Amino acid sequence: MFKGSIVALITPMDEKGNICKNSLxxxxxxxxxxxTNAIVSVGTTGESATLNQNEHSNLIMHTVEIANGKIPIIAGTGANATSEAILLTQKLENSGISGCLSVTPYxxxxxxxxxxxxxxxxxxSTKIPQILYNVPSRTGCDLLPKTVIKxxxxxxxIGIKEASGDLSRVNNIKQYVSQNFLLFxxxxxxxxxxxxxxxNGVISVTANIAAKEMSKMCNLALNKNFFxxxxxxxxxxxxxxILFVEPNPMPIKWAAKKLxxxxxxxxxxxxxxxxxxTKIILENILNKIKLSY
Incomplete structure (x- = not known):
């Protein structure tokens, strides 16, 4: 269902902290x-922790409306209370999203x-395809391969976004799951x-500002052109x-504004x-690599 470069989309805000629909x-x-192969709307990079429930669901539905079927939308629906994650997931049942990304309880x-x-x-509680999300450095909770397999x-x-940084987990999971189970x-x-x-790909922060490069890199890799x-x-x-020298999404939002x-x-x-x-270093990197627009 999903593959390649999927962006963990930032949530643009105006100077007062309100969601900026024009920038979105x-x-x-x-x-x-x-x-870009798909968009994750209001995941952790999208500052889900600081949006209230109405803002959260309305932003996802507005993203679906703008996309208008031209790109799949995956909704961030994780929470540290199971009941809250279910409530948000069910609220989006008929919204037009293609899947949910559910972070481990933090x-x-x-x-x-x-x-x-x-x-x-x-x-x-839902018919919407679910992608697990493991990021122990941010949640204090590690979803181990044996649990993922189960x-x-x-x-x-249908899959997992694995952000532990432990590359051995690809094989540790892949050898025991069906071919259709997706690993990002x-x-x-x-x-x-x-x-x-x-x-199968990456759910990417970098893709927020380097969408063409990340898409091309992933497509080449998936076609075995690793060189x-x-x-x-x-x-x-x-x-x-540099995008992770300070807590995400602080650097990526500054870079997106700069561009x-x-x-x-x-x-x-x-x-x-x-x-x-960090601004000085990041600006120098942006000037050096000259991203495609």
């Missing part, structure tokens, strides 16, 4: 024109049995290696790394703009 439309059209650190029950109950047997759990990298710096090991794919990845590596993809780099507290030193 600009971003979505940019990804349609650049060959802060409360459930056991593997608790994680299995969490995702199983979400799966049973969850993959549930009919509408959640780490831009190692995404090419992830695909070369058998992954050409690696040349693109080498060009982007400094960008991959006129959005009108403001406003974030909601407790997230703030990046430091002056």
């Amino acid at each position: 439309k600009r971003l979505i059209n940019y990804h349609i024109e650049s060959g 802060y409360n650190r459930p056991t593997q049995k608790g994680l299995y029950q969490h995702f199983k109950l979400i799966s049973e 969850l993959s047997k549930l009919k509408n759990i 990298s959640g780490d831009d710096a190692t995404a090419l290696d992830f695909i070369q090991l058998g992954g 050409s794919a690696r040349k693109i990845n080498e060009k982007l590596m400094d960008l991959h790394e 006129n993809l959005i009108s403001s780099d406003t974030l909601r507290l407790p997230m703030i703009s990046i430091s002056k030193s």
